[in-house]
Amino acid sequence: MKNMLFVQNPSEYRLLDSYIGYIPEVSNREDLYANLSASLCFPDYFGKNWDALCELYLDFYWIDTLNIVIIHENLSKLSFDDFRMYMSIVLYCIDSWKKDIGHNILFVFNQKERKQIMDIIHDCLQADDFKYNLKETAL
Template sequence: MKNILFINEPDLYFDKDEFIACLPEIGGEDELLKELSAVLKFPGYFGHNWNAVYDCLCDFHWIEKKGVVLVHNVMPMLTEEKLKAYIEVLHDATKSWGIDEAHYFKVIFPVKSMPFLEYILMNLK
């Protein structure tokens, strides 16, 4: 879980050497897919589904900076099932990047979401 971080004020996170994508407050799955595409500048061929999100989070050839950071100021408002699917995609994507790769990917959440997300992460298949 080294690339999923919990900090007190995610909106203040900054590193000049990283591409930082901040998600706004999200009200559902469709909105989340649109916002991910927008803030991470997904290519036009993005398929607007979880498999396509995973594929894009494991590529980033369109982003020049080595570090790519997805910041959540608040948890997306999703059903428990959709939230689990989203967290699993994020978890798997952060793990997919090796040390010597062109990019690295990390995800930031507010500290207050830590207990719930750790529970989800511990119970992934």
């Protein structure tokens, strides 16, 4: 899938000339927000909710580097609902990005989570009203 990559050792992944946002293992939604905010230097107004995260993922204006890589060490300790919502936001943003976003963004995930992530992606894409539900839930 475009803009997504699975690797054996996420902490060792590098892409030259890129802004690297490294997200260590997270245990819950608040931990995810805190790590994303610190690693990606989110603006102070980040509201620490799904809506705010989605808005920032749709516009990385505060990062000057063309290539942005968001490396996730381990998301498997998130609750199923939070894991699904996060992946839904990632999918929604990938689907929404236009050429004018001004960045090339790559989400890197641990190979160990590939099946779980792909199952979530499959479920999201199979839902007839996926985009509507995502917008209603995440925004």
